[in-house]
Amino acid sequence: MSMLLFTLCVDPLLHILDQKLAGVRIGERARKTVVVAHADDITTFVTTPTDIPIISDAIQCYEKAMGARLNTRKSKTLAVEELHTSTDTLNIPTTLK
Numbered sequence: 001m002s003m004l005l006f007t008l009c010v011d012p013l014l015h016i017l018d019q020k021l022a023g024v025r026i027g028e029r030a031r032k033t034v035v036v037a038h039a040d041d042i043t044t045f046v047t048t049p050t051d052i053p054i055i056s057d058a059i060q061c062y063e064k065a066m067g068a069r070l071n072t073r074k075s076k077t078l079a080v081e082e083l084h085t086s087t088d089t090l091n092i093p094t095t096l097k
Helices: 002-020 051-066
Strands: 035-038 041-044 077-079 094-096
Touching: 002 035, 002 041, 002 051
Parallel strands: 077 094
Antiparallel strands: 035 041
């Protein structure tokens, strides 16, 4: 039951991110992928530096509305290429792949 309740509570955050971010497309006709969620693990695909403040704002809004907190000690960012902007607003360590 708790996973069902968590899913219902996290859905607004996933919806906001899906609406506001460009995401990635694999193949010509592929639907965009912005967020992949499995249980309480959420992966967001960032394609431009302007996505970072959007994610930060969405997380802050979600935290305020739901009373939840992002655990930055358990969170990571992985940059496939060098970002020309700071991810410090998310307070999550970044690894360059």
